[in-house]
Amino acid sequence: MPAFEAAPDSDPLHVLRHVFGYEAFRGHQKEIVEHVAAGGDALVLMPTGGGKSLCYQVPALVRPGTAIVVSPLIALMHDQVQALRQLGVKAAMLNSSLAPGEARQVERALAMGDLDLLYVAPERLLTDSFLTLLDGARIALFAIDEAHCVSQWGHDFRPEYRQLTILHERFPGVPRLALTATADGPTRREIMERLALDEGRVFLSSFDRPNIRYRIEPKANPRAQLRAFLDAHADEAGIVYCMSRAKVEATAEILSTEGRTALPYHAGLDADTRARHQDRFLKEEGVVMVATVAFGMGIDKPDVRFVVHLDLPKSIEAYYQETGRAGRDGLPSEALLLYGVEDVAKLIQFVESSDSPEARKRVERGKLDALLGLCETASCRRQVLLKYFEEDLPEPCGNCDTCLSPPRTFDGTEAAQKLLSCVYRTGERFGAGHVIDVLKGEANEKVLKFGHEKLSTFGIGKDFSRDEWRAIVRQLVAMGHLWVDVEGHGSLGLTEKCRAVLRGAEKVELKAEARPRPARVTGSSRGAGPVLSDPADEALFRKLKALRLEIARAQGVPPYVIFHDTTLMALAELKPDSMKALGMISGIGEAKLTRYGSQFLAVIAEG
Template identity: 65%
Template sequence: MSDPALDTLRRIFGHDAFRGRQQEIVTRVVDGGDALVLMPTGGGKSLCYQLPALLRDGCGVVVSPLIALMQDQVDALRQLGVRAAFLNSSLDGAEAAQVERRFAAGELDLLYVAPERLLTPRFLGLLERARIALFAIDEAHCVSQWGHDFRPEYRQLTLLHERWPEVPRIALTATADAPTRREIVERLALQDAQQFVSSFDRPNIRYSAVARDDGRRQLFDFLDGHRGESGIVYCLSRRKVDATAELLAGQGYPALAYHAGLDAVTRAARQRQFLREDGVVMVATIAFGMGIDKPDVRFVAHLDLPKSLEGYYQETGRAGRDGDPAEAWLAYGMGDAVLLRRMIEEGDASDERKRLEHGKLDALIGYVESTGCRRQTLLAYFGEAHAGACGNCDNCLHPPRTWDATEAARKALSCVYRTGQRFGAAHLVDVLRGADTAKVRQFGHESVSTYGIGSDLDARQWRGVFRQLLAAGLLEADLESHGALRLTAEATPLLRGERSLHLRMEAPKAERRRSRGSGETRATPAPLDLPEDAATRFTALRAWRAEVARAQNLPAYVIFHDATLRAIALAQPHDLDALAGIGGVGAAKLERYGHEVIATLAAA
């Protein structure tokens, strides 16, 4: 006996089997039950509502927070032969009216709409006249005031259940710690929903974090291994975004800047370019990212600390959605934590919210300073156990060395105390190393007992000591005194000799691996693990896909993902029947592109 869900999966999406818990979720929603789905980016969340919408009577209404995401999803669905549309501010009045007519007439399988539009009396009236298959609430973490993407309109979405109690709802997110999950359930009245929590692990992403000593050089060292690949570089400030994009462009990278200070037209154009062209590097604040559906982002780099581990997971999750190897690289400094703490304290949030934000920042600092498996630390934050030794993070691949820093830490803490707890790390390092600077002379610090007692360590090593003492809670930054360091109660046992302290050994300053722009850096990404003849076919297929995508003004991955092209290149099908058996080639794409694919293979 055939399975309608599996038959539709094969016919429309071109896949022979479900992934993870997709089949359970689809069955739950098709049968009319509510569901809360927590699944990592790239895990196949969209299919969990798209497939039930095709199997149930009526149109699936998808609440989505971003215009770009709606357009991307609709473009991809139309390529599959699915009747999909969106309603948002990018449509003019006539276009919107046509979508509304098709929706009311039952001519759509899926309709994407922003929460602000859904809540208007006009759209609610439209829902009354239509047959609704399901409500999908995408990016459901936006409902949480404790989350990093809070959207107040999401809180009003309970009216969907109140007015259409017989219509199943599915809420989906890739990022939600336990408090956020509880709030999603409460705010969306999903107490009766079955929860499907997949592993948060993204084993294809390599995590690494480095202490920033020369951010520009370190970024170039990292990017040298990713020339020709698409990626995102996150910065905390708009000014740093603009400067970094200009710097990268000057070194031959196709870099674009993106932040909220740019007008909406420019932002939309740059996002479209990133999505539709290969090899673009987007330098951005966190204004860019949620809903980015580009599967072949090969790296995400952070030049500053993100605001929380939750935000970091969400941002790094934009890499490697296709399951191929990707990198998440983070450069951080002591000043990052000081700045973020100041931003928390100077905000107008309640004391409860500030305590929560400080806790989130503490967890993030613990992650970057960890000497253990980063994947284990990251997953533990989301309540998921991991055995460690993942083999795909910097600490597992190159275990950091530690040293007995007890004596050095005492010197550092004593120097903080002897200079009056009024100065930042840079000046304290000068005092410890016996530097003859104007500031040292101005405050008479050449006369304090800690002057010159730290000449056995260089300035970089001392900065590492202060950074790690701050992370360990033995020091804190006085936010009202421009980040001056002062002792905490945790420092007392160490100063009294009642405890010892081991710290991460600062890695030596790296040599330049290669000169930028030299012939050693590849201009285009190499096909992954393909024999030479298959690699030739893969390259030909990508070139054909690029032409097709350009002609239709679509992102290339909407035509076929790289993974599908690799499978085609390996299998080398000689006819349509053989091509139909390859994952990712559904009936609509076979009919539309099959003959061209076969011809491209024959000519390669």
């Protein structure tokens, strides 16, 4: 594969077109690329599949020197390096998977200026020997991927990330770019502070993944619910998440006995088995990976068509990141979450039994309440999900279960007024448990200590159970009438939005107790695979996929490294008949056109 050589007058758009095969940038990409190429620092928040990698890969090929990409996982590095080499880009990685001789060869290439991009783990980067090596190299930029790992409150905290301020201190003239797909407001602020990016620009894209259909259901018959869901996704690749290793093993065995290609993945398996199963998931078609959350971060497979959670994830951030592994190619995909009371109890027990400081526990409780609010909302799931990341979606999405099949609700205005009034009268200083004690008329020690038995709201909520009040709290948080101080003491506070409810100027619809849904597949639970505008093109699409698989197997790489499904769909629909026409297809750059063009043109000509 010939290496790409940037022309002296090369600009970002030239690189985008000739290397990556795209005619135009998407969203904030152009602004980010130009800012970083000019030497600016930045924090980039962009959803999975939104094109974060291009935000540092294009400037890396425009600026002189080698771009150093800090990445937390070997799988992610390997995937990115494979894909870049297919494009003719001089990319390499340094991690524990390399033999000493291979590592020395990569280090020599860096010292000689023979690399465009070098991926390295934070642990390796922080060693004295590697920093000394960087001192003698010409560095184009530093890209810090998965930057949310810097947050101690995040779901994937890695202490090494906090030491990356050394890049700013030791290489002050080199631009730094921190990227993540998962960061709520507090996490974003922490990234800026911990990485000393105060002078950098923040590029905040929408967190919305409109191609993903969200479904959240109470557990009725989980095995039947999963079976019905997978029947609607036959022969498609997907991930099924379980809370425990034992459940992973049992679920994978059940799916295998039902004739599905299902593989287990968890930290208890030996490294060779995990590597073999991950390799099959990446390189074969229609594999279902049943896994704990040990699997998935850094997996760049674009054609994952579904993600199922058989148990509650730990937070909305974790849910968003894990469901975001579906549909990276932008094609229709689906996320199903099944939850039950036992899940809630386990997560509460996990939080309360940990030896974490009380401040950490308060944060975790707040995150759990927000997640349960998402599960229990009667309004659009996507609106609630995006609200958590401080983003407003003006209209219901029309592509989640509550939009497609609205749940049973009741007029909860009076209940909401009672709760909001109690929060106000207790001074917006207490968590849900204490406020509910006051509403229920519980004259316990804490209530008596603060004199709250004398409040007008004391005992006015006896018509609802404690669990029902907790559900109402979570729904009002989800609706934006209440907020939880997750950075403080977990106290409930009133928002400006609640004023209309308290005045009686706005009604509040609350979701009634959920009724178990039947396990059967409804019309809204269709398979999510690629859909061509003309069914007559399906046969050609299958032939193109077969050729892609043959080429990929010969090289030992995943099929999507050759071409994405979206590119094959365009080939099947447009049927280019020359190399020039083929080169106009999105996703086909010069290197791939030279290497694979004649083979794909031959299949298209055969029809």
